[in-house]
Amino acid sequence: MGAGAVGRSVAKLAGEYGHTVTALADSSGAVVDADGIDVAAVLARKRGSGTVGDAEVATALDAPYDALVEATPTTLSDAQPGFGHVEAALERDRHVVLANKGPVAERYDEVRALAADSRGEVLFEAAVAGAIPTLSTIDSLGPERVRAVRGVLNGTANFVLSRMAAEGLDYEHVLAEAQDLGVAEADPSFDVEGTDAALKCVILANVLYDGGYTLADAEVEGIRSIPGSALELAAEDGRTVRLIGEVSDGSVRVGPRLVPENGTLAVTGTTNIVQLETEHAGQLNISGAGAGGPETASAVLADVGRLPPVD
């Protein structure tokens, strides 16, 4: 479900990973074929006419499949339509792989309850820091042995802050540049106000502390209030400012923070980094692409590969 950058990339790469795409839906239409849709033709059609097919969106939910990939845009509070798609798949005892953050950030406990009553499983590696294997790393370590997670979880905000620091430019100027480059969206508020990073942190908190968190539990501050002069003062002192998400001691916090200029967390450009404080394994740092179609699709397909066969 979903034919944005991530959904399209998943469809394109699925064959290479040994999977068959039996249905693809966007917000206005769907295409279904139990023997596998012609992905190239469907995506060409999407480029031409704006939709993947004439069928009702709901027919994709009724299509034969083992795993539903939910890659519609992230929405807040009721997390629809993503949540409804998750529900539909689990009720049919099918697996769900999420790239959409909404359902596992805003309605995690409900998703867990649905999964408990289903033979299907829910995985969502792609929802946290794109290509970076965050959740599978936490899973290998054991969530109870991870003391804290912090990191740079939004490429747009990081691009803006690192450009401001490197070029001595102001927020508005760098934002306009980011929009020209396609790094920032026309409405960048989700990224620069910290909401996107906060949703990822909320998902991490749900995983570490076994549920109970929504966006309302996060303390969130964005980067709009940081002038170039603040970054200059930080640089004079060998420091810089990054939008850091932090999950520790049961709390979730996102905001601009001072970090050493050459420190591990001061990644530049659109790079993301996840830092885990662990019980026995010390500190682990994983950096890489936190967004992007093929990058995020690789996390989706890794999840698909982890799922057990359905009967």
Added chain:
Amino acid sequence: MSESDVRSYTVRLELQDEPGELLRALEPIADNGGNLLSIFHERGNVTPRGHIPVEVDMEATPERFEGIVEALRDAGVNVIRAGSEQYSEELVVLLVGHLVDTDLSDTLSRIEDCGNASIDDVALSAPDGTDELSSARVRMDTHAGAVEETLATVRAVADRKGLHVVEPLAEGGDA
């Protein structure tokens, strides 16, 4: 005060590279009952602010040691670290907002009034004039274990004046 109260302490100072500076820094120690053990003058290791770090080992009772640190600060000596327990954490925050209109010096003294921190230096940048948004970098020394408390004070003071605080990432964070 018995002899058994005497402990050894290490004080880390930053001195300006001028004649007589070292003597000026050592006098308050001797004058306040500290017994100098060793002085390590790191001449080759100038700090980013052009100062020379000096590490002084001494013996004193805890009460006298407190007096020594106070006297050093009164003499204008930059005490970066003192002892293993006291004033041992350096804390740097950025403040952003209408710093001048909201009386920066009052803001700073309110932070010091909490009793956990002493402010070492402040750098202000107001590129668009003092009527516009400005930024300040504030370097403080806090008692060990009082970092969270100090940050809470900074947050509360800033909140009352409508200022933004950019806090450092907590201890155990980025090494």
